[in-house]
Amino acid sequence: MSAEIRWGVVGPGRIAEKVVEDFAVVEGARAVAVASRSQARADDFADRHGIDRAYGSYAEIMADQEVDVLYVATPHPQHSAIALAGLRAGKALLVEKAFTATTPGAIEVVDLARETGVFVMEAMWTRFQPAVVAMRELIEDGAIGEIRSVQADLGVAREYDPADRLFDLALGGGALLDLGVYVVSFAQMLLGTPQRVVAAGSRFPSGVDAEAALLLDYGDGRSATLTTSLRNALPGQARVFGTAGWIDVLPRFHHPGTIVLHRAGAEPETITRRPTGAGYAHELAEVTACVRAGRPESAVMPLADTLAVQALLGEAAEQLGVRHAEDPDGMSSAGP
Ligand SMILES: NC(=O)c1ccc[n+]([C@@H]2O[C@H](COP(=O)([O-])OP(=O)(O)OC[C@H]3O[C@@H](n4cnc5c(N)ncnc54)[C@H](OP(=O)(O)O)[C@@H]3O)[C@@H](O)[C@H]2O)c1
Structure with missing residues (x-):
């Protein structure tokens, strides 16, 4: 692993625009790559944020050996498929909240993280403020x-x-x-x-x-x-x-x-106690420190808590008659 922890952004939408700016105030971390379902959107995001490599598919960033951590910023139903692919490619992961769309989707990711020992954390930035x-x-x-x-x-x-x-x-x-x-x-x-x-x-x-x-x-x-x-x-x-x-x-x-x-x-x-940057810097620093230290998960935002929260959200959704589903094609779902 290089001295600097090298980050890749998956799904350059509204939140990724904000989070990526906070790398400027995180020591030892840099966004080096971005992946979109569209090459043009990846190029545009990379140009505006000074990112070296832009990919027109999520599969390509998984294959980039010079990316240590992926920040997954797609809508929730795509998180699970992307996280599973990331873990199989050996990438540490920061996955936006909600961690997944469903409890089974979250369990699958956490099980694979524990099996492979690769770091995963839900981007619940509140806990780090x-x-x-x-x-x-x-x-x-x-x-x-x-x-x-x-x-x-x-x-x-x-x-x-x-x-x-x-x-x-x-x-x-x-x-x-x-x-x-x-x-x-x-x-x-x-x-x-x-x-x-x-x-x-x-x-x-x-x-x-x-x-x-x-x-x-x-x-x-x-x-x-x-x-x-x-x-x-x-x-x-x-x-x-x-x-x-x-x-x-x-x-x-x-x-x-x-x-x-x-x-x-x-x-x-x-x-x-004011946050640093736009407030995302703290979670980025936590992931960077954990990955550098070889820890499998964060003590502040542990996977057991993520699973518990996801299950509560799932139970509440069910009581309200809302049925969420994971997108099994989340890695490759056709872009607009
Ligand atoms: N921490 C926070 O403060 C915060 C704030 C807002 C949102 N979030 C979380 O961040 C995630 C993304 O939210 P957002 O508001 O940034 O969403 P958004 O603006 O819609 O961006 C999501 C991006 O995901 C990609 N994507 C992949 N598959 C997609 C699909 N099937 N349909 C639509 N887009 C797809 C798209 O990028 P490409 O097509 O270019 O790949 C899109 O730009 C959510 O999980 C949300 O809860 C967190």
Whole structure:
């Protein structure tokens, strides 16, 4: 492996445009290649971001021996097929959230990662935000006692457009997989995996979920109440309640700059920790460090947590009557 960890981008869409800019502030990592289903889109992305090699198919980047890690930024149903191909090619992987479209799709990737010992991580950037790290340290120090419940909301008002991937069932659309993944992962990070999830919500005419309220029940009085929506904006606030106080994670909690600690009986303390770059640098640094150290997974975003979150999202989707599927042709699905 070269001194620098060499990254390849798969699926140069909206989020890849932003994430790739953060390599500028990550030490020892560089984006060296990009793969699109269209050579023209790959060339354009490479030109604009100073990337050396541009491929017009995903198979070509898998065969590039001078790429150590792939950042998978396609819609969710393509993640599984691309991740499996990446693992077979020996590439470490950072896979966008939601990790996959379905629980079986996630299990297949995690099983192969464990079998091959190749690094895989879900791109749940929230867990690496400096303000979230500070919050976890306070909680570990007992600042608010034992965590009993979590509240979190994340929603955007998007006009219904069946042509947009967010509303397209075949592309894993809906609030749950795009935004609900943040509230569920946040609660799972703090409380662990619940005994059950109860979901209430509604669907758009295309069959994807429009909004959802989720109750995570831990069976012992601990709970999380979570809301997500593509129909209406929500502030993006999170609150963590303990036996000795609570912590507000100010909007938007999935990449916060400020938390407010309310210790019982004390004045609130405001703690600000701004992210580096656009906030994606922290997850890129984590993957780079893990790959360099030869670790099979991240201790901050472990695969067991990814599987637990995916299963909760799957159960909630089922309760709302939403049926997601993986795209078995995700590696080669025809481009526009
Ligand atoms: N971390 C974050 O803040 C964040 C924010 C937004 C989205 N995301 C995640 O990132 C992923 C991509 O989201 P996005 O908003 O960037 O999507 P997007 O703009 O639609 O881009 C996805 C890209 O995937 C490729 N692709 C491969 N197969 C495709 C197919 N069958 N249909 C459509 N595109 C396909 C396309 O690139 P080529 O055809 O050129 O290969 C497309 O440009 C999702 O999993 C999403 O949840 C994360």
